[in-house]
Amino acid sequence: MGSGVKRIAILGSTGSIGQQALDVIRAFPTKFQVRGLAAGENIKLLEQQLEEFEPQLFYCSVEPDFSYQGKFMTMEEIASHDDVDLTVIATSGKAGLFPTIAALQAGKTVALANKEVLVMAGNIVTTEATQHDVQILPVDSEHSAIWQCLLGEESEPHRLFLTASGGPFYHHSQSQLDRVTVEQALRHPTWKMGKKVTIDSATLMNKGLEVIEAHHLFAIPVDRIEILVHPQSLVHSIIEFADGSMKAQLSFPDMHLPIQYALCYPERLPNPELPRLDLSRKEILSFEPVDYAQFPCLKLALDAARLGGTYPAALCAADEVAVEFFLQGKIRFTDIATIVSNALEQHQSIAQPSIEEIFAADEKTREMTLQIVHDISLC
Numbered sequence: 107m108g109s110g111v112k113r114i115a116i117l118g119s120t121g122s123i124g125q126q127a128l129d130v131i132r133a134f135p136t137k138f139q140v141r142g143l144a145a146g147e148n149i150k151l152l153e154q155q156l157e158e159f160e161p162q163l164f165y166c167s168v169e170p171d172f173s174y175q176g177k178f179m180t181m182e183e184i185a186s187h188d189d190v191d192l193t194v195i196a197t198s199g200k201a202g203l204f205p206t207i208a209a210l211q212a213g214k215t216v217a218l219a220n221k222e223v224l225v226m227a228g229n230i231v232t233t234e235a236t237q238h239d240v241q242i243l244p245v246d247s248e249h250s251a252i253w254q255c256l257l258g259e260e261s262e263p264h265r266l267f268l269t270a271s272g273g274p275f276y277h278h279s280q281s282q283l284d285r286v287t288v289e290q291a292l293r294h295p296t297w298k299m300g301k302k303v304t305i306d307s308a309t310l311m312n313k314g315l316e317v318i319e320a321h322h323l324f325a326i327p328v329d330r331i332e333i334l335v336h337p338q339s340l341v342h343s344i345i346e347f348a349d350g351s352m353k354a355q356l357s358f359p360d361m362h363l364p365i366q367y368a369l370c371y372p373e374r375l376p377n378p379e380l381p382r383l384d385l386s387r388k389e390i391l392s393f394e395p396v397d398y399a400q401f402p403c404l405k406l407a408l409d410a411a412r413l414g415g416t417y418p419a420a421l422c423a424a425d426e427v428a429v430e431f432f433l434q435g436k437i438r439f440t441d442i443a444t445i446v447s448n449a450l451e452q453h454q455s456i457a458q459p460s461i462e463e464i465f466a467a468d469e470k471t472r473e474m475t476l477q478i479v480h481d482i483s484l485c
């Protein structure tokens with residue numbers, strides 16, 4: 107890194123995590139240089155970001171309607187470019203998979219926010235990281251918490267406890283859940299996030315995906331990862347050691363902090379923009395076991411994790427299709443779990459899949475899920 111300046115590429119720069127990563131970079135202008143930005147279709151915001159940060163490399167998934175001096179490159183090329191030290195993968199869905207692999211193969215540190223990368227292809231991605239001796243730094247708040255708790259420990263954790271806010275509908279009855287509107291589902295009580303992850307947080311599918319992510323990131327069996335409902339979202343996760351000792355990480359629920367930790371690692375830097383927790387005030391920390399019966403998506407995710415193969419990829423694909431239909435107001439909130447469950451029942455898994463087989467499973471499940479949605483809307 108020579109001068110001590112980290113050269114950063116952000117894939118998914120116009121999304122929620124991407125924009126917050128740029129906030130962090132803005133707060134430390136002498137620490138970072140933005141070398142590449144990649145976006146999807148939000149080219150208006152991308153153009154503003156390019157003007158502000160002046161990276162050499164850029165990408166967008168649609169034809170840009172502006173002119174910019176930099177080089178247009180694919181996300182794989184940006185992620186693995188010689189001028190980049192650290193690549194933030196803040197894309198969504200399967201879009202981050204090939205760029206992550208390209209970055210790891212080129213020896214770039216990866217700050218990973220795109221859950222599906224590890225859920226769909228955890229074995230392949232972690233093997234690439236090991237082979238090229240590079241680190242995958244978690245950006246998700248729960249995984250960042252576990253990572254921070256593990257630092258300095260010689261012993262493996264005995265159990266991980268991922269905390270979950272429970273979303274907006276915790277303790278709702280089945281009939282209340284049936285009537286949930288898109289607007290209600292998009293109103294998360296503690297976190298501000300993109301639409302897809304907000305719906306996944308309401309169904310608790312998100313927590314299931316996070317279990318699979320944690321399993322790969324920390325090489326711990328799925329059955330040693332537990333979920334605790336913690337409505338205040340102040341404890342971001344907990345680890346327990348063999349002697350029964352537990353460590354937790356606490357902070358105000360704001361994604362800027364885990365993003366900053368990954369970008370600045372191993373340094374911890376003061377950032378006046380980040381809200382602080384004052385535990386002397388009145389903070390109540392409560393925990394309760396998760397109700398699997400109320401949130402079938404969580405159980406589906408854990409089943410897919412245990413079955414392995416292409417099941418987790420099929421889970422992601424079916425969920426993405428179902429959530430999109432819910433967001434369009436075409437299916438009920440509770441239909442999401444029914445649809446994903448049907449898709450997984452019909453899925454023919456491949457053990458130890460290649461990337462091509464994972465993508466094929468994704469495609470096939472999407473088609474199958476469209477058919478299931480069609481059938482459901484007829485009855």
Ligand code: MG
Nearest residue numbers: 246247248316
């Ligand atoms: Mg999370």
